[in-house]
Amino acid sequence: MKDTDQLTVAEVAKRSGFAASALRFYEREGLLTAHRTGGGQRRYERHVLRRLAFIRAARHVGLSLDEIRDALATLPESRTPTKADWARISRGWRSRLDAEIAALTTLRDGLESCIGCGCLSLQRCAISNPDDTAARFGSGALYLPQPLREDH
Numbered sequence: 001m002k003d004t005d006q007l008t009v010a011e012v013a014k015r016s017g018f019a020a021s022a023l024r025f026y027e028r029e030g031l032l033t034a035h036r037t038g039g040g041q042r043r044y045e046r047h048v049l050r051r052l053a054f055i056r057a058a059r060h061v062g063l064s065l066d067e068i069r070d071a072l073a074t075l076p077e078s079r080t081p082t083k084a085d086w087a088r089i090s091r092g093w094r095s096r097l098d099a100e101i102a103a104l105t106t107l108r109d110g111l112e113s114c115i116g117c118g119c120l121s122l123q124r125c126a127i128s129n130p131d132d133t134a135a136r137f138g139s140g141a142l143y144l145p146q147p148l149r150e151d152h
Helices: 009-016 020-028 048-060 065-073 083-113 133-137
Strands: 042-045
Touching: 009 020, 009 042, 009 048, 020 042, 020 048, 048 065, 065 083
Parallel strands: none
Antiparallel strands: none
């Protein structure tokens, strides 16, 4: 590897749009790898920019750090992932994303009756319904679509 193939934290932050603290966090979480100079400064290989773009996209669609870590673990460390690599990973998420899209569509379509607490109904709302009849079904935003109630 040539020195010109390595980027500093500042360069990666500028190119990726992530704060330097986020880069250090993702490194601690095992999502990125940095090399150290003799003076202890971090240096990243250029392919880290693609990994960061992937992390950003995955976070935007609601994937957890564990899901992102698992996906990145299937990618080669020594080369930039190929289109086929990304296609293989995204196929595994398709049904999950389809369920989330359907749940978000349900949420969007019910917003006009929602007052913002997450129950999606003034008739079933614990705030406007002093008897809180929904409490017998459990805690949380019970009337949100199931995929939106799950922690990922």
